[in-house]
Amino acid sequence: MISFRDTTRHFPGPDGGFTAVDGIDLDVAEGEFTVLVGPSGCGKSTLLGIAAGLTEPSRGEVRVDGRPVRGPGPDRGMVFQQYALFPWLTVRGNVEFGLRTARVPRAERRRRAAHFIELVGLTEFADALPKTLSGGMRQRCAIARAYAADPRVLLMDEPFGALDSLTRSRLQEQLLEMWERERRTVLFVTHDVDEAVFLADRVVVMAARPGRIHRTVPIGLPRPRTAATRLTEAFTALRTDVWRAVHEQQPLNPPSTVPLER
Amino acid sequence: MISFRDTTRHFPGPDGGFTAVDGIDLDVAEGEFTVLVGPSGCGKSTLLGIAAGLTEPSRGEVRVDGRPVRGPGPDRGMVFQQYALFPWLTVRGNVEFGLRTARVPRAERRRRAAHFIELVGLTEFADALPKTLSGGMRQRCAIARAYAADPRVLLMDEPFGALDSLTRSRLQEQLLEMWERERRTVLFVTHDVDEAVFLADRVVVMAARPGRIHRTVPIGLPRPRTAATRLTEAFTALRTDVWRAVHEQQPLNPPSTVPLER
Amino acid sequence: DGDRDRSVDFGYIADYNQAGLLAVARERGLWKEHGIRATYKVFTDGPTQITALGAGDLDFGTIGPGATWLPASGRATVVAVNQLGRADRVVALPGRGIDRIADLKGKRVAVPEGTSGDMILGLALDRAGLSRDDVRIVPMAPATAVAALASRQVDAAALWYPLLATVEKRVPGLVRLAESADFAAEFAFPSSFVAAPGAVDKNRELVEDVVRVLQKANDFRYANPEKTVAITAGFLRLDRDAVAADARNTQPLSTAELVAAGRDGTVARWFTALQGFFVRNGKLDAPVPVEKFYAGDLYTRAAAR
Amino acid sequence: MPRAAATGASRRPRGLRARGPVTAARLTGAVSLAAGIGLWQLAAALGTAGVPGPGPVAARAAELLADGTLVTDAVVSVRRVLTGFLLGTAAAIPVGALMGWYPVARALLEPWVQFFRVIPPLAIIPLTIVLLGIDEPAKITVIFLAAFLSSVVSVFQGVVAVDRTLVDAARVLGARDPGIFVRVVVPATVPFLFVGARVGLGAAWSTLVAAELIAAQQGLGYRMQQAQLYYDLETIFVGIVSIGALGLLMDRLLITAERRATVWQERRAV
Amino acid sequence: MPRAAATGASRRPRGLRARGPVTAARLTGAVSLAAGIGLWQLAAALGTAGVPGPGPVAARAAELLADGTLVTDAVVSVRRVLTGFLLGTAAAIPVGALMGWYPVARALLEPWVQFFRVIPPLAIIPLTIVLLGIDEPAKITVIFLAAFLSSVVSVFQGVVAVDRTLVDAARVLGARDPGIFVRVVVPATVPFLFVGARVGLGAAWSTLVAAELIAAQQGLGYRMQQAQLYYDLETIFVGIVSIGALGLLMDRLLITAERRATVWQERRAV
Numbered sequence A, B: 001m002i003s004f005r006d007t008t009r010h011f012p013g014p015d016g017g018f019t020a021v022d023g024i025d026l027d028v029a030e031g032e033f034t035v036l037v038g039p040s041g042c043g044k045s046t047l048l049g050i051a052a053g054l055t056e057p058s059r060g061e062v063r064v065d066g067r068p069v070r071g072p073g074p075d076r077g078m079v080f081q082q083y084a085l086f087p088w089l090t091v092r093g094n095v096e097f098g099l100r101t102a103r104v105p106r107a108e109r110r111r112r113a114a115h116f117i118e119l120v121g122l123t124e125f126a127d128a129l130p131k132t133l134s135g136g137m138r139q140r141c142a143i144a145r146a147y148a149a150d151p152r153v154l155l156m157d158e159p160f161g162a163l164d165s166l167t168r169s170r171l172q173e174q175l176l177e178m179w180e181r182e183r184r185t186v187l188f189v190t191h192d193v194d195e196a197v198f199l200a201d202r203v204v205v206m207a208a209r210p211g212r213i214h215r216t217v218p219i220g221l222p223r224p225r226t227a228a229t230r231l232t233e234a235f236t237a238l239r240t241d242v243w244r245a246v247h248e249q250q251p252l253n254p255p256s257t258v259p260l261e262r
Numbered sequence C: 001d002g003d004r005d006r007s008v009d010f011g012y013i014a015d016y017n018q019a020g021l022l023a024v025a026r027e028r029g030l031w032k033e034h035g036i037r038a039t040y041k042v043f044t045d046g047p048t049q050i051t052a053l054g055a056g057d058l059d060f061g062t063i064g065p066g067a068t069w070l071p072a073s074g075r076a077t078v079v080a081v082n083q084l085g086r087a088d089r090v091v092a093l094p095g096r097g098i099d100r101i102a103d104l105k106g107k108r109v110a111v112p113e114g115t116s117g118d119m120i121l122g123l124a125l126d127r128a129g130l131s132r133d134d135v136r137i138v139p140m141a142p143a144t145a146v147a148a149l150a151s152r153q154v155d156a157a158a159l160w161y162p163l164l165a166t167v168e169k170r171v172p173g174l175v176r177l178a179e180s181a182d183f184a185a186e187f188a189f190p191s192s193f194v195a196a197p198g199a200v201d202k203n204r205e206l207v208e209d210v211v212r213v214l215q216k217a218n219d220f221r222y223a224n225p226e227k228t229v230a231i232t233a234g235f236l237r238l239d240r241d242a243v244a245a246d247a248r249n250t251q252p253l254s255t256a257e258l259v260a261a262g263r264d265g266t267v268a269r270w271f272t273a274l275q276g277f278f279v280r281n282g283k284l285d286a287p288v289p290v291e292k293f294y295a296g297d298l299y300t301r302a303a304a305r
Numbered sequence D, E: 001m002p003r004a005a006a007t008g009a010s011r012r013p014r015g016l017r018a019r020g021p022v023t024a025a026r027l028t029g030a031v032s033l034a035a036g037i038g039l040w041q042l043a044a045a046l047g048t049a050g051v052p053g054p055g056p057v058a059a060r061a062a063e064l065l066a067d068g069t070l071v072t073d074a075v076v077s078v079r080r081v082l083t084g085f086l087l088g089t090a091a092a093i094p095v096g097a098l099m100g101w102y103p104v105a106r107a108l109l110e111p112w113v114q115f116f117r118v119i120p121p122l123a124i125i126p127l128t129i130v131l132l133g134i135d136e137p138a139k140i141t142v143i144f145l146a147a148f149l150s151s152v153v154s155v156f157q158g159v160v161a162v163d164r165t166l167v168d169a170a171r172v173l174g175a176r177d178p179g180i181f182v183r184v185v186v187p188a189t190v191p192f193l194f195v196g197a198r199v200g201l202g203a204a205w206s207t208l209v210a211a212e213l214i215a216a217q218q219g220l221g222y223r224m225q226q227a228q229l230y231y232d233l234e235t236i237f238v239g240i241v242s243i244g245a246l247g248l249l250m251d252r253l254l255i256t257a258e259r260r261a262t263v264w265q266e267r268r269a270v
Ligand SMILES: Nc1ncnc2c1ncn2[C@@H]1O[C@H](COP(=O)(O)OP(=O)(O)OP(=O)(O)O)[C@@H](O)[C@H]1O
Pocket: A011, A018, A019, A020, A039, A040, A041, A042, A043, A044, A045, A046, A047, A081, A211, B131, B132, B133, B134, B135, B136, B137, B162, B164, D009
């Protein structure tokens, strides 16, 4: 259970600085799958960082299981938007990182790392360094690393953003399957409305300047969800609903005001 | 006009190394909008790097306007998958970079940079450093930088990958508008099938291991394309066609073989 | 513990003047004869040895005349005079119009400050009626002064052998303006063996034995100059000719002569004259009675054994 | 894990949360200084043979200040060090960059740089005199060499470590070698450049005594040598403290400059 | 713009395309060496006062080799330099990291590090003798201090420059301070650590002569000082060349180690 209470993050600077998120109140229930969507720069990553304990809110607080967050911990795993792979470690080394800190014995560590590397389709690249991986491969490595650490809460920042549709839908289904089996709490950021609706119990649509909650859309679709779910009318209706919630916001620059010729 | 002839890129390494792209033959006509799609790691970025002159093919060659590519040049602009912003420059500084190399006078430089910064909705962040930008804002800055340099050929590597759907469709429309007006040659990588069909004259579907061309789908949709285009039946049919071409490929790991329990 | 008590650490500088006696003492087995285990440690200058004496890392050291102000200011005790130096010269480059000391007026003179070379220069200027301000003194470390003179960067220098020998090799016809011997009547340049202050009282017997060894070596050197050169060259691993050239610029005295010089106050005169020089330089506040830092009776008693 | 963050971007060390980090740093600095002087006093009081305490050294410093010697010496030495340091690092930037950028330049130059870098300055003094005489140029050259040779390695390593994709991005934007160098390599190398400058500054100061062996008439190094001849430990300590304080001051200036030049860096701590 | 790439990842310099870059580098190195010796010979032939040419120096080296002096001196000096260097850099890593990581440690330690870094080794020799005597510990301490003080800055700066998101990633994966230090900060700082080590090595060697002023009985620095007493330039040059060559060799070993330790870096050039 994650609860944000009046969570605000202000970055000091000239002109009074910048308020990235302002007075967020949000409860993510134990085992709930919550998806954050919203325009670029509306504070989604900032919010995840606060939940992870990497950023301190300027005002308000976040509690996880009733205890205020004081810093990061292995109970809250995170997939970073910029991957944040350790460039000096191979794919395997990256995936094993959290297992080492948890002092998982070597053989078990190997086994679990191999499992998650296979899950994201990088088995053949287990010994490759990040610099030799393509963008999507790096992202998959970051996902495997977060899964392997086996956190109770998963904070995922656009984890499938760099993946082709095939790999993407496969990883979505895998994630749902794992979640349904183990009922972790998931806070998931995406800009893909389809993905949001397909995965979520509830989609939280954010608005920008300052970052705040615009609307919350409960997704009542039955589980387990499969490829067929995407073809149902309920799915399409919810998709349109979320799409509207995102699109009805004040655009950053109304396109009409920008002349295209130079 | 870009033509790849038997273009091959092999990375030496243990176990015989790795062939990222193998014997690519592809012609992109003057003023054509070509989109590359394909599974993660199939060599799309590598191919763009070769066209840009950043990577030398191990075999075969690339010609731009009949002249073999010998190195990078300002005639071929690029949006990098990892953005590659200069972290010590502000948004404006990054966007002005290419204009400075082209010795555009100061006033004109300012004006053009301001125009493209507004185009991607970063006007308020013109003086912000990259480290203070969100993922999507960084990506938009990279786009503005490439546009501002005004290249005849645009090489774009998943340029809208980190953007929310609203910003994304707006930037898609802007790109098309600019392209229709100025008829640049565009080689565009995406993993979003909708985006590919919406933008392209022709979608090239690649396959992995080794990276090669799987199928080419000509997109005969009339131009100019607008939001309405997406709702036509022709669009849906082409979308399905491309989707199939991507999905009918040999999956990296057939999901059935990966047990999900640990 | 008697064994440990009879081992001594001896500091020295690696030239003929200051290493000769130690080389002889080892070569001729004089230490063994007196049941002393002596270890030699080489230094590049006197003051560092005095520092080491003070820190307890060294029992005896060897200093040149220029460092004599250190014992005079209570930082060490002179246990024996070694010999007199005659190596110092004031020289000028040929072709610079300098033939006499008086011609140095306004010229650049390289001087390692506080050394015997510096003293000779001061005496020579005095005698010519010049003050130090009349010439352009360029203070330099010895090796640096050699480089400066050899590469004709200065007009003149106050230096000593063997350093000057090297300069002569490169600059033939150096003009000799003044030398130690010119001032033998007023000034002598004794080098000495020193011990830590208080060592003489604490360890009288051992110190006496050490002095006795030095005296025996001294008499050998006095009687066998050529052999001494050979032994020293071997000890220092130096070219025998270079050491022989060095030896020509020293004035050895027999132990008997040194004892006599101690009795009749000659040694005291040498040291007093040196102190005058140090006072003028500001190294010493005021001259001190020589018996405060020169253990003359110990030297005499040792010679009598 | 405590982290201070001037930008306020992240958690601050707990103990210092109330006061600003700058004040806290000042305070700790003062405590550290007091502790250092206390230790020194203690060492002197325990009578560690010959170490003069802060008192006598301060007295000696007052004397030297009163008769103007200390100020003159300091001015002369600072001029030498600054000249040598500035020339040295100015030369190190292009040479290090050339070595980092062009493999041929590297193969040609690097062995010599490495060779001379390990040669003790004391050993080259005679050579310097022979080639350059005994006046200021010779002294400054010794300092210049020390500063140059120690900072060139940092510059070189910095250039080698420049992120390839940034260079690629500049190329695609039409930049050619000189432009890439000035507009990408130099800014990307800034952290290394400052390591180089700081190391170079240290090398310049610590070569001062050696440089002033060359016929100096004034200067802190010269004064210390004189004092050594006279076994005047108070004056030596005045020299040590002056050199240390001046060096520290110049280093602070460099750090401030660096802070300014690298605001763009995603820093972990202040 | 020429770039060599051992990984084959990018364009190679045009002129060297035929041969491999390694052979080319060797060749250029040999050319560079020959040019250097040629220049030296020329300088000597032009009679630049007192510079002995390669011939006489080689002859003297042969003599010193024959009687074993050179080998003994080299062994003794290498032992001192290596000990001081290894201790110095070993100490610099934790101290620099502490300073880079904890603002309090930084505020406490940094001024002292900077202070002592600029103190000329020559100036602290009397103090070293007073405190540590005249035996090996004193000599090694002087070298240790030089190596430590010059490499600690690099380590410190490297730790400050560690990418924050990597530290964050490690924290989220449950790592605590010691783990983050060993598993993130150290590997991320490797390029800086090697700058530090190389600068430290240079400092260690170039302090050798000063260290061997402290009653050394053997060693290359000692031999050079003795030669200075007799102004024996041939021997001094043998010393310079030996120190340079040994320093260069040790530096090469460090570079090889660095190459191994940083394969993960996205390098621009070889
Ligand atoms: N260090 C900082 N200083 C100033 N502003 C910052 C800083 N970090 C983030 N911001 C601002 O906070 C806002 C929210 O950033 P955040 O990364 O949370 O956005 P986001 O919702 O994740 O966007 P995206 O979808 O593009 O990733 C942005 O406008 C950004 O400019």
